[in-house]
Amino acid sequence: MRIVRKFVTAQRVLRKQGFGEVLGLAKDNIANLYNRASYLFISFAERSNAKLAVRVHRKPAKPRILYITSEFEAFHSQTARYRIDNFKKALRGKAETVSVLIDYKTSFDNLIKWADIVVLMRVTWVPKVDEIIEAAKRYGTPVVFDIDDLIFLPRYVENYCRVLGDMSEENIKLRAKEFAGFEKTFKLCDYATASTPYIAEQMKKEGKKAFVIHNALNRRQLKIAERAKRAADGVRAIGYLSGTKTHDKDFEIVLPAITRIMDEYPGVRLNVAGYLDFDMLPEQVREKTRIAPYMRWTRLMKFGAQNYINIAPLDVENPFCHAKSELKYFEAAAVFVPTVASAVDTYKRCIENGVNGILATTTDEWYTALKKLLDDKDFYNTVSKNAHDSALEHYSPDANAAEALAAYNAIIMDFRGA
Template sequence: MKLLLIKIGKAWSVLKRDGLWSGGKRVIGAFFALFRRVRSGDVLFISNGIGDSARYRTVYAAEALEQHGFKTAVTIQDNPFLVSYADQFSIFVFHRVLYTEKVARLIERIKALGKEIIFEADDLVYDPQFLQSMAGYADMNALERKLYENGVGGEILADPYVKVCTTSTAFLAERLRERGKRVFVIRNKVSQEDVKHADEVLRTVAKDPSIVRVAYLSGTPSHNRDFAMITDALLAVLAKYPEMRLVLAGPLDTDSRLQAFAARIERVPFLPRAEYFALVAGTDINLAPLEIGNPFCEAKSELKWFEAGLVAVPTVAAATGTFREAIADGVDGYVAGTTEEWIEKLGRLIEDRTLRQAMGERARATVLEKYATATAADTEYYDYLRSKLS
């Protein structure tokens, strides 16, 4: 009953955020995922839903493994046949899975068979001590908060049988190693379908050279605090560059001071994946602000940079550890740690169209080489998985 109430709470939030049509399609998609066929194989990825996190950490992760000869499948924890899958796979990757009675039975069966369990984390949601650092937690409804009250999958991570984790960033890897786990950092990657969408978009995209569209693409309302970190910088560049247009996509509450530039601000609703890439490709500069020093933000991956890079759009990103590691500052993107740096680096890109194009192309080359499932090269991880299949 608890899990059902949590799901109802999340569904209601999706409908409020995306509207009845778009949100309804996502909710219906989640329902039909219950009955998605699962064929036997080597590795089974299990998640608690079908959102963006599950897309990158299960669906795309499975696609990358398939490129290296592994037979994989993806399911959600509500699947009515979940426990029976213990007999059909050798390795089980648990991503943001709530510890329910059904999940407990699956885990006990896996243990009895002596098979491998891997805990997968792309955020700090497994540890309730970090909830106060989590933007948007205070705005969740009571049903959504129940998802996090014990940490998402914290019971699985605490099980001494579970000795290995995968994660998306070096910051998270260190947190997990503190718990005595062996950790593989598996970066988020775009799928082959994403690359196809991007290629199609780039063949047809046209930009107005008389304006510079600077975009912030928010996936959830929890990014309000991140965006607030660059409000002063945006006010400064909007005042200095009349050719600048600010594109705000997805749910976002903004500072009232931006109303002075309302005629130059474009609001776009939450978009499906293919339309999202078309939107990004039609912009000139991508923004990726985060609260530097906030543990939840330091844990975030570089996907806001590489999604824009896939369609050759340069990014100015917060100087978190992850972005500093991913971006060659001034080469395939910019990182900024202060308001002054945001103003300076945005100004360079707004003023210089050639720089924007060159930086965007270099970002795209980096993404296709290092951040695509087709070119994934997590060799040490693959070797470990093969050792569990032999």
């Protein structure tokens, strides 16, 4: 049945988007199978008591990094792509990496004995976590808690529920339990790494030594960006990548400014990828809006290249929004599309206002920023190039590898008392 469903999907994509997109879909499916196999093979090897520490050829100068995550995060979330898959690819030749699922009924003993450092990526507490911590203590291996948001701090439960748009008592209780699981794992770990400085600062307030390893681009994204076709001259669209159904509240921040812009500039369109309540849009905006379904990340880069301006509105009053990664900025910058973003902590750190992007808080600031980019072509070109150069400097695979290695080596040396 799964094969039949995939064939039907391929036919639908072929009709709507052409053979190239079907080929891309096939490549992604192969990559997903490889990704699953890489996790499952290690788990099988451990169940068979394989002496991985002996079998893996290594150079002592290269740190040996063991990533552990859940099946959900590995196969049903984008987080593992940024926090494990991209890291592993960036670190090729510079470190030895293994990734494994915590869900399997297997011993991690040999893997932990092999590793110089163990990273629990977005792992909530389960009994297996205690086994990992105990084994790491036996072998003198530091354990690191890695995450990309504030879901490990119970004091932010209501802020999270507000982001989700569900403040019911039932949901708050459910999320509180979820937070408690991540908090327990966080407290058991020796160190922590985070995707943003804002999260790392929160970790340090809890008494944990924390390091920042930013999310970044992978090499396939860079290749796609090089080939991506920009929109034809005269076609100008404001792009919004919503990602999930929780982002309607964020979009409300910029909607008045967009409505005014689209009234004044009849040729400007709105391109949305992901989820957005179409009914929230005024009629004059609705008529010039395209909402594309949630799409795979390889296609998202091509979609982004078709936009003239990228927007990243966030609620500046919510700590969860301050903790967000800057990926919307650097992925747009990779295809020379400038970003107007809310002045949350992350964007204030990566965007120099008016140089490689624009920061906005009020409706007037959003309107002025969009108008400036639409009216001043020289300014637009300068900001676009600066953003692109900044993205390649700070968010390339090489930059990612250097930052990750620096953090992991610092943890290893600190743990060993060197």
